[in-house]
Structure formats: C-alpha cells, structure tokens
Amino acid sequence: MTTIVDLVTRWAEEKPDQPAYTYVDHRADSRTTLTWGEVDARARAVAAAIRAQAEPGDRVAILAPQGLDYLVAMLGSCYARTIAVPLFPPDLPGHRARLDGVLADCSPVCALTTTSALTVSEGLGLPTIAIDDPGPATSVVPATGATAVRPTGSTPEPTTGSTAEATTRLALTRRSLFTTSLSTGSTAEWELEGIEPEDLAYLQYTSGSTGSPAGVMVSHANLVANIGQLIEAFEFRPGRSMTVSWLPLFHDMGLMLAFGVPILHGDRSAFTDPVAFLMRPARWFQLADEDLDVYTAAPNFAYDHCVQRIKDKSDLDLSSYKAFLNGAEPIRPATLEAFTEAFENHGFTPTAHVPAYGLAEAVVFVASAPIDAEPTITTFDHRGLVSCGPPRGQTVVIADPAGNPLPPGQIGEIHIAGPNVTRGYWSNPTKTQEAFDATLADGTGPWLRTGDLGTLHNGELYLTGRLKDLIVIDGRNHHPQDLEATIHQTHPALKPGRVAAFSIPSAASEHLIIVVEHTTPDDPTDTIRAAINHHHNLHVHEVVRAPAGTIHKTSSGKLARHPTRAWYLENYRGQHVT
Numbered sequence: 001m002t003t004i005v006d007l008v009t010r011w012a013e014e015k016p017d018q019p020a021y022t023y024v025d026h027r028a029d030s031r032t033t034l035t036w037g038e039v040d041a042r043a044r045a046v047a048a049a050i051r052a053q054a055e056p057g058d059r060v061a062i063l064a065p066q067g068l069d070y071l072v073a074m075l076g077s078c079y080a081r082t083i084a085v086p087l088f089p090p091d092l093p094g095h096r097a098r099l100d101g102v103l104a105d106c107s108p109v110c111a112l113t114t115t116s117a118l119t120v121s122e123g124l125g126l127p128t129i130a131i132d133d134p135g136p137a138t139s140v141v142p143a144t145g146a147t148a149v150r151p152t153g154s155t156p157e158p159t160t161g162s163t164a165e166a167t168t169r170l171a172l173t174r175r176s177l178f179t180t181s182l183s184t185g186s187t188a189e190w191e192l193e194g195i196e197p198e199d200l201a202y203l204q205y206t207s208g209s210t211g212s213p214a215g216v217m218v219s220h221a222n223l224v225a226n227i228g229q230l231i232e233a234f235e236f237r238p239g240r241s242m243t244v245s246w247l248p249l250f251h252d253m254g255l256m257l258a259f260g261v262p263i264l265h266g267d268r269s270a271f272t273d274p275v276a277f278l279m280r281p282a283r284w285f286q287l288a289d290e291d292l293d294v295y296t297a298a299p300n301f302a303y304d305h306c307v308q309r310i311k312d313k314s315d316l317d318l319s320s321y322k323a324f325l326n327g328a329e330p331i332r333p334a335t336l337e338a339f340t341e342a343f344e345n346h347g348f349t350p351t352a353h354v355p356a357y358g359l360a361e362a363v364v365f366v367a368s369a370p371i372d373a374e375p376t377i378t379t380f381d382h383r384g385l386v387s388c389g390p391p392r393g394q395t396v397v398i399a400d401p402a403g404n405p406l407p408p409g410q411i412g413e414i415h416i417a418g419p420n421v422t423r424g425y426w427s428n429p430t431k432t433q434e435a436f437d438a439t440l441a442d443g444t445g446p447w448l449r450t451g452d453l454g455t456l457h458n459g460e461l462y463l464t465g466r467l468k469d470l471i472v473i474d475g476r477n478h479h480p481q482d483l484e485a486t487i488h489q490t491h492p493a494l495k496p497g498r499v500a501a502f503s504i505p506s507a508a509s510e511h512l513i514i515v516v517e518h519t520t521p522d523d524p525t526d527t528i529r530a531a532i533n534h535h536h537n538l539h540v541h542e543v544v545r546a547p548a549g550t551i552h553k554t555s556s557g558k559l560a561r562h563p564t565r566a567w568y569l570e571n572y573r574g575q576h577v578t
Helices: 004-014 036-051 070-077 096-106 114-124 163-175 220-234 252-263 272-278 281-287 300-309 334-347 428-435 479-491 525-536 560-570
Strands: 019-025 028-034 059-062 085-088 108-115 128-130 200-205 215-219 241-245 268-269 291-297 321-326 353-357 377-380 381-384 395-397 412-417 447-455 460-466 470-474 477-478 501-504 511-518 538-546
Touching: 004 070, 004 220, 004 252, 019 036, 019 070, 019 252, 036 108, 036 128, 059 070, 059 096, 059 538, 070 085, 070 200, 070 220, 070 252, 070 268, 070 353, 096 200, 096 215, 108 114, 215 220, 220 252, 241 252, 241 281, 252 268, 252 334, 268 412, 268 447, 272 281, 272 560, 291 300, 300 321, 300 334, 321 334, 334 353, 334 381, 334 428, 377 460, 381 460, 412 428, 412 511, 428 447, 447 538, 470 501, 470 511, 479 501, 479 511, 479 525, 501 560, 511 525, 511 560, 525 538
Parallel strands: 019 268, 059 085, 059 108, 085 200, 108 128, 241 268, 241 291, 291 321, 321 353, 511 538
Antiparallel strands: 019 028, 200 215, 377 381, 395 412, 412 447, 447 460, 470 477, 501 511
16 A cells, blocks of 8 residues: 555656646736645655654644645645644634634644744744745744744753744754755755555544534545545546646645645646635636646535626636536535536536535545436435435445445435545544444444435435434424525525524424524515425424524535524524514
C-alpha cells in the first residue's frame, strides 16, 4: 500500500514541471499554478516549519483561506507526520462557535495560515505559522503567554518582554531551519520520514447536521482507497482528465475533489472560492481546460443556483464536462430536469448528471450513478427518488433497527464496509463503537452505521433521509424532506433551505413543527396546514414564522434540522402557536 506523500514525491520526481494545482482568485484577478515539483518543495518547507514545534501525531489546525497555500498546508502536515485538521479562518461569518468547538476537541499544537489571515488567527491562543510568508524565519507568531516555537530539543526561551521581542527571538532561533523561503518553491532542508498507510493523515470534522461536529480519523490508506474508488467510478483517464471546484476545502467533498483526486495519477485540478461562485456561478464552468475531460461536483442547491442566476450563456461550452456529481444533500428530480433544459444547448448532456451518496465517515464517496447513462428516478410510495447508483468498491447493506438485513426495496439504515471506512471519531471511543463497530443479526461485521436511511433496488442505492430526522407520528414514518418539498411547491416564496420540518414530544405522540423564514406581509400558515394535511394526512401543530438566517445550516450549506429543533425548543415553543 502507499500514502499520499509517496505519490506526491513520485510525481515531483517523474514530472516536476507538470501542473498540479491551479487557483483562480477573482478578487485579485489572478490565476496561479503550482507544478508537482513546486508542490513537493513547498510541502517540505512547511513540514520543517511544523516540526520545529510539533511531534509526529500532534494535531495541526489549518486556518488558511481558500487557495494554494491551503493544499500545501495539508501536504506539509502529512510530510511532517502530524495530523492535519482542515478548518477555516476565524473570521469566517457564522462559524466561530464551530471553530472553537473543534479546536477544543482536537487540541492542536499550532495553526497554519497565510499572512493575510495571520491577525485574525492570533487570538486563538495557538502558535501560528504564516506559510506563505517570503521570510519563514519571521513567519511564526507565538500565542500570547506561550513559549516561543523552537526546534525540537532546544532550550525553551523566556517569555518575558513584548510580543515583538518574542517574535525577534523566535526568528533568530528558527533561522537555521531553512535554506530558502516557503514562497520560492525551492527544497527546504527536510528529509522525509517513514509513513505507514495506517497512519492518520487528517481529521475531517463532520458538518453536524444532526448533532455536534465530530473529528473523523482519516488514514492515508482510507484516503488513497477512496480516491481510487471515485476515479474508477468517474472512468477518469490519467493524463487526460482534470477536476474543477469551488467547494470549500474544509469540507470533505471540496477537499477530495480539488486536493485528493489529482494525487493518484499526478493529474491536475483548478479551483476557486465559494464566494466567487455564488456571486457569478458561470465562473464554475470557466475553470476548465478545454483540452481535458473535466469532472466536478456540488450539492443540489448549486445546480438550482446556476439555473436561476446564469442568464447570459453565449460564452458557455460544457461539452468537455464528463461528470457533474450531485451529492451532499437530497437530490431533487426537478433540479436535474431544470439544469438539463437550461444548458443542453451549450454542450451539456444529461448523461453528465451523476447523482451520488457519501459521508465523511467513509472519507466522502460511497456510491454514484454511471457517467454514461441518464439519472434513474424510481417511485417508492408515491415518492420519486433519484438513484445514487451502485456502491463503488465497498459493500452496502440495509438493516432494520434490530440489525436484520432487509431485502431489496425496503427502507432501513445504510451500513457500509470497505477500505475507505475510516478509523472512528477522535477522542470519542463510545461514539466510535456505536457507529463503526456494528454487528448485524446475521453475525457479519464490523459495519459502519451511517445514520442515513435508504434502500437498495436493482443493485442501486436510493437515499430517503436521516435516521435522526425521521418524523414518527401515530406510528407512521414521515421524511422531513417530503414535507418541506410539499411546502416549497405550495408556496413559491418558501424556497429550499427556508423551511424546516421536525417533531417534538407530546403527551400522546409527537407534534409536527414547521419553521419558515418568511418576511413578506402575507401569512403562509393556512396554506401550509392545508397542503400538509392534503398530501400527507398530517396535522401541523405549530407554524413559526422567523426572519432570514434563523434556520441552521451545516458548514456545507445543508439544512440542519437538529440544531433548528433545539433552537425552537429554547426560544419559541409555545410562544407562537398558530
């Protein structure tokens, strides 16, 4: 078996001048590329900077903004045999509480960031390395009151005096570590150490859609296995293919697409940042090299966003795109149809739709539809579901709550086994045992319990919802996505992401609660009640009209019903009964 460090160093030796990663910065109107030789050299320099203060197995938080430095930080941590924790700068709006929780959970010894984000990272109490600084000897800012970063085995320096003095002392201490700066791409004085495939590469913190984020332990072997499974499903042609992305690098899908996939065969990726996409979604399609097969991925909402926002299509040519993977949130048949209609005259073919399913506990990728066939939509109990295709290089079983495997067509919890299933949750053996060590009634195991509900039909996986989100009223199961979809169709102002359905305990059964972000004068309450009663034979106990931004979202933009429910119980229960 191999590691991603083995692969990168191989490509740096075999094709050092070939492009690896390209970042398009629309704010600076620039397009910057690192070759495989430059990637390896910069990773070595970062590794040396990390090991000046950290030991193998220590956690290193990545707080850099979207860009090439982020990918270099990931690899530098792997080269140093530390455990990367891909995160985001502390000033990312709406995410500070999540960041504080993650840092408390994993206890990193230092943080990697860029010069531009250095100031906002200083208040975290961590030594912070600005890895893009042209003078690495002065690029480390010690945490307030902490011992200055020093080479392993050196004598600690006193921490008295000003921060400026401490930084100066630190610069003198570190100056002998490098022969060149991090930004030049030259090789630093860093010799690679032995890395085992089972060593941890990074902690991928889950999005927290049904609870607190947890650090998934991803080994080198897990990552390489999942990259291979995805490339095989994509029918990726080495040397003739590339990936493009705007997804955040701290999210599992974004990290795999922009960072992971190119590593296996020394291919390339081009990426930008989420804000650039949201402001002008056509930028997504302008990342591609027309001479290569192009593969990309995004959540369902992104395809709706393109349909709604891209009016001028005169310069668009999507003929080089072989796969638009759709995952990370429920896939709507209407979205696939609308995207096809909007772009089929601009090179897009319906076979490029690739509905998929995955989760961080399996690195990211589990199943996907074939790239040479149009999506399959099958009706189950009057509900049209999009097939996520067959499992790819792993085994999937559907089981009931007692652990009995279910026959095709029946809905139960999705269980997974395969080389990409990760090691568990960081510092949480109880939760790890519950999720990763399941044994079914037939004696097979261990299985990963995903917490997702689905069914297998004709060998293909259909996702129906989250187990913890399931609404059970009077003995009948209701998926919140179905209720929310009914409301979207009934009231045009209530778009996806602005409606959350969940239940709360009552004396006799469960009560259905609907929270809507709705600020216009008209009151949608009666319309919602009538639609839910007519289509689902359910009584809505309470409709809460809330301002925009009330409904919780995960880091990847998915609807987070569990924290929204907690917010309701704390703030609104009984105050706005309608």
